[in-house]
Amino acid sequence: MNAPLPAAALMSGADYRESLRRYRPTVFVDGRRVDSVADEPAFQPGINAIALTYDHALKKEYEPLMTAVQHTSGKRVNRLSHLNTGAGDLLNKLEAVRLVCQETGCAQRYLTHDALNAIGQVSARIDDARGSTEHTARFHEYLHRVQDQDLTLGVAMTDAKGDRSRRPHEQANIDSYLHVVERNARGIVISGTKAIVTGAPYVHELLVMPCRNMGKEDADFAVCCAVPLDAPGLTIVARPAGRPGEKLEHGDALFSRKYGQSTGVCMFDKVFVPWERVFYAGDNGTWEHSGHLTYSYATHHRHSCIGARAGFGDLLIGAGALMCEANGFDPGKESHLREQMVELITITESFFACGVAASVYGKADEHCGIFMPDPVFSNIGKLLLATKIYDMHRIAHYVSGGLIVTLPGPDEDHNPETAARLSDVLRANPAIPYEQRIETARFIEDLTAGYQGGWYSVISLHGGGSPAAMKQEIWRNYPVGSKVELVERILERGIGSDGSPAAAPHDPGRAITRNRQPGKCCDTGCTTPGQPVMVDLPATRRT
Numbered sequence: 258m259n260a261p262l263p264a265a266a267l268m269s270g271a272d273y274r275e276s277l278r279r280y281r282p283t284v285f286v287d288g289r290r291v292d293s294v295a296d297e298p299a300f301q302p303g304i305n306a307i308a309l310t311y312d313h314a315l316k317k318e319y320e321p322l323m324t325a326v327q328h329t330s331g332k333r334v335n336r337l338s339h340l341n342t343g344a345g346d347l348l349n350k351l352e353a354v355r356l357v358c359q360e361t362g363c364a365q366r367y368l369t370h371d372a373l374n375a376i377g378q379v380s381a382r383i384d385d386a387r388g389s390t391e392h393t394a395r396f397h398e399y400l401h402r403v404q405d406q407d408l409t410l411g412v413a414m415t416d417a418k419g420d421r422s423r424r425p426h427e428q429a430n431i432d433s434y435l436h437v438v439e440r441n442a443r444g445i446v447i448s449g450t451k452a453i454v455t456g457a458p459y460v461h462e463l464l465v466m467p468c469r470n471m472g473k474e475d476a477d478f479a480v481c482c483a484v485p486l487d488a489p490g491l492t493i494v495a496r497p498a499g500r501p502g503e504k505l506e507h508g509d510a511l512f513s514r515k516y517g518q519s520t521g522v523c524m525f526d527k528v529f530v531p532w533e534r535v536f537y538a539g540d541n542g543t544w545e546h547s548g549h550l551t552y553s554y555a556t557h558h559r560h561s562c563i564g565a566r567a568g569f570g571d572l573l574i575g576a577g578a579l580m581c582e583a584n585g586f587d588p589g590k591e592s593h594l595r596e597q598m599v600e601l602i603t604i605t606e607s608f609f610a611c612g613v614a615a616s617v618y619g620k621a622d623e624h625c626g627i628f629m630p631d632p633v634f635s636n637i638g639k640l641l642l643a644t645k646i647y648d649m650h651r652i653a654h655y656v657s658g659g660l661i662v663t664l665p666g667p668d669e670d671h672n673p674e675t676a677a678r679l680s681d682v683l684r685a686n687p688a689i690p691y692e693q694r695i696e697t698a699r700f701i702e703d704l705t706a707g708y709q710g711g712w713y714s715v716i717s718l719h720g721g722g723s724p725a726a727m728k729q730e731i732w733r734n735y736p737v738g739s740k741v742e743l744v745e746r747i748l749e750r751g752i753g754s755d756g757s758p759a760a761a762p763h764d765p766g767r768a769i770t771r772n773r774q775p776g777k778c779c780d781t782g783c784t785t786p787g788q789p790v791m792v793d794l795p796a797t798r799r800t
């Protein structure tokens with residue numbers, strides 16, 4: 258093992274901003290070419306959010322959450338680029354994501370973590386299938402460079418997809434899905450479109466991954482590789498992050514003028530990728546592993562989304578309570594407001610509890626030891642937040658009243674003809690200054706009723722996969738078979754008159770019993786609920 262890196266090896270937020278100047282990507286926003294991403298006002302809220310993940314990692318009090326020791330190098334790295342080796346790592350990552358998203362709404366960098374863990378898993382799987390070590394070695398070399406340089410990676414997974422009812426090779430426009438156009442001795446050449454990439458303009462590199470299971474005819478679309486942001490042939494057409502710049506004077510974007518998230522359409526036109534950055538390219542049967550890669554990534558990512566949206570829940574809980582107080586109520590005494598607040602807390606902590614359960618029941622990948630959250634709990638947590646986000650907004654509106662969308666704009670705060678009277682007549686609780694009441698109201702408008710409020714709804718619903726995808730995974734992984742067998746045993750079905758099993762207990766042809774409790778289906782005996790899986794967990798509860 259190497260000696261741990263000194264903390265100085267981790268970048269600060271300012272270093273991260275500066276590091277973006279090393280890249281000259283082709284980026285457009287609002288119909289114009291961006292000269293310098295680091296200086297572009299439209300991206301500052303997104304850059305601010307990622308910068309916070311760097312600054313937090315340098316704070317002593319956050320070190321256990323925001324950093325971890327990478328087991329393959331012995332170096333201390335940012336938690337958001339670390340590979341998990343135990344349930345404690347998963348819990349700490351969950352808490353870390355909640356922490357940074359409390360501050361920023363969405364700190365984005367956890368996508369780096371989710372993709373690196375999934376690519377580590379698929380690399381080992383491919384090696385085991387082929388009896389080689391080359392994929393894992395290549396991945397580790399890449400991973401260690403990313404960690405040593407403290408890079409942030411974007412996830413380019415969601416293809417443009419064209420006609421959703423057709424597979425990649427059936428699309429009228431081949432560029433609807435990213436694909437390999439050439440393989441040669443030096444590397445591969447890729448073209449096509451990744452349609453939704455968080456933080457695309459201001460990350461260092463993109464991790465390209467397939468977004469679905471691939472068949473043999475789709476082998477050229479099954480590609481997983483890393484591309485620097487300024488690779489020739491890559492064009493990024495982005496949206497502004499949050500509500501920066503000129504929108505500031507409308508004044509209702511208190512939070513989203515500081516923190517937000519850009520997304521970009523990434524168009525690849527014959528981009529060359531050397532073999533050392535290719536994790537697999539569909540050839541030699543590697544296309545078969547795309548389903549497992551998307552499954553692993555989605556499981557890690559949905560687990561992270563739980564932490565992110567719990568951080569957003571924290572903002573609404575705090576703001577909702579402040580609004581009650583500013584209106585003159587103590588929710589502890591006013592029962593209908595307390596009910597709303599308790600519902601908000603219950604929603605937030607119930608999906609977060611799924612994240613905790615997913616961590617505790619997580620398992621080491623048999624091919625490489627990377628620890629993956631339990632897929633059922635990850636998917637249930639993500640499904641809950643995807644649908645309950647609308648209730649979270651409704652509760653914030655309920656406790657606040659209509660002022661959050663009807664208050665005069667902040668220019669009136671300084672209008673000598675109106676400001677004093679407004680501040681007088683719009684005060685509620687005599688103990689809370691008018692300025693604080695309207696500030697909280699504008700904060701809630703920004704998070705729930707303005708542009709950014711709609712954005713939080715849609716990212717919760719579709720980010721990390723649409724609800725149908727979660728439902729499919731829950732059904733696919735839930736041990737319905739064990740429950741069927743439980744009831745059949747109670748009903749004494751399949752038991753002979755002498756008490757011995759009369760029929761094959763696990764008929765493999767019987768669809769309804771196919772999914773069974775881990776540990777009861779195989780001799781290796783994994784973990785079943787109720788077993789002591791939480792031995793010596795170093796997780797730190799902070800949020």
Ligand SMILES: Cc1cc2nc3c(=O)[nH]c(=O)nc-3n(C[C@H](O)[C@H](O)[C@H](O)COP(=O)(O)OP(=O)(O)OC[C@H]3O[C@@H](n4cnc5c(N)ncnc54)[C@H](O)[C@@H]3O)c2cc1C
Pocket residue numbers: 368411412413414415416418421422453454455456520715716719720721722723724725726
């Ligand atoms: C704010 C935000 C940030 C995101 N960031 C990233 C990112 O960083 N990287 C990334 O790769 N992706 C990212 N995504 C993309 C996200 O994963 C997708 O939005 C999600 O997978 C849904 O895909 P889609 O948006 O293309 O919707 P569609 O696939 O068009 O889905 C629309 C509806 O059609 C249904 N549907 C689609 N296909 C089928 C089918 N074949 N059969 C039946 N029903 C179908 C879906 O279930 C859904 O209800 C982000 C999304 C958002 C909103």
